[in-house]
Amino acid sequence: MINTNEELENLDGIIKNCGITKIGLDLEGESNLHRYGIHICLVQLRVEDKIYLVDPVTIKDISSLKSIFEDEKICKVMFCAEFDVKLLKHSSGIKLRNIYDVQAGFKLLGYAKLGLENIVSEVLNVDNSHKLKKQKSDWNKRPLSDDQLKYAENDVKYLFELENYLNKNLTDEQKDILRSKNIQLEKCDIREKKNPYLQIKGSGNLNYQQKNVLKYLYNARDIIARKIDFPPFWVIKNEDLIKLAVKKNISADSLLKNISIPKRAAPLIDLIYEAFKKAENEYSKKTSRIK
Numbered sequence: 001m002i003n004t005n006e007e008l009e010n011l012d013g014i015i016k017n018c019g020i021t022k023i024g025l026d027l028e029g030e031s032n033l034h035r036y037g038i039h040i041c042l043v044q045l046r047v048e049d050k051i052y053l054v055d056p057v058t059i060k061d062i063s064s065l066k067s068i069f070e071d072e073k074i075c076k077v078m079f080c081a082e083f084d085v086k087l088l089k090h091s092s093g094i095k096l097r098n099i100y101d102v103q104a105g106f107k108l109l110g111y112a113k114l115g116l117e118n119i120v121s122e123v124l125n126v127d128n129s130h131k132l133k134k135q136k137s138d139w140n141k142r143p144l145s146d147d148q149l150k151y152a153e154n155d156v157k158y159l160f161e162l163e164n165y166l167n168k169n170l171t172d173e174q175k176d177i178l179r180s181k182n183i184q185l186e187k188c189d190i191r192e193k194k195n196p197y198l199q200i201k202g203s204g205n206l207n208y209q210q211k212n213v214l215k216y217l218y219n220a221r222d223i224i225a226r227k228i229d230f231p232p233f234w235v236i237k238n239e240d241l242i243k244l245a246v247k248k249n250i251s252a253d254s255l256l257k258n259i260s261i262p263k264r265a266a267p268l269i270d271l272i273y274e275a276f277k278k279a280e281n282e283y284s285k286k287t288s289r290i291k
Contacts, residue, residue: 041139
């Protein structure tokens with residue numbers, strides 16, 4: 001486990017000074033799952049036969065890896081790389097170069113089950129199963145559990161063997177297709193959705209005024225979530241935003257009776273009421289102009 005800047009610099013030196021031409025790479029990260037925003041929680045590296053787990057939660061700054069990750073002479077063997085590419089670019093400004101996405105290769109070979117666990121089992125005859133449920137696991141918390149550490153190691157443990165298998169079994173045409181797909185991966189980025197409040201289920205049933213209220217409520221919720229470092233949906237559920245958007249003449253006191261919010265967000269409930277008033281005032285100005 002790499003927990004200090006000094007250890008990270010030593011790892012950086014090993015990769016740069018030992019003629020390493022490829023590394024196995026995976027990230028554990030999240031987007032508004034256990035806290036606000038998009039975060040890198042763990043970086044897993046396989047360098048030759050060794051596995052290193054870099055802890056950005058403790059180290060904070062992983063920019064010393066930038067030159068390695070952006071070095072086109074070093075191949076980054078990954079599995080289902082798209083989210084990790086976006087995560088590095090968004091969180092650290094790092095643009096991965098020379099990516100080899102193993103999952104994309106097995107898709108070209110016609111494999112039906114494309115999970116890492118399934119492919120490792122079928123191709124290498126290795127039991128790579130684990131008890132950890134990744135989607136529910138909180139990678140922000142420290143210390144990481146033994147199950148989390150084992151899971152993280154397994155994500156990079158067999159990448160080189162899978163790459164070798166693909167190199168032997170892909171046709172030249174398939175290799176060209178994979179090469180093209182890998183180049184396209186480098187361009188992946190997280191794009192902010194236009195009018196994200198309109199992506200909420202039920203928003204399509206609202207009238208113009210109610211959608212305007214929803215917009216202000218959505219933005220107020222985001223401000224609260226950022227302040228208390230909670231995922232927005234933990235502050236106010238999407239369905240509650242829809243319920244509030246259709247309310248009329250709601251008071252500050254009645255807000256808490258209509259929605260359920262965490263205790264940490266309660267002191268900021270006035271921001272929700274202010275959102276109502278702003279939406280109401282904006283609508284009043286527009287209707288007065290029409291008259």
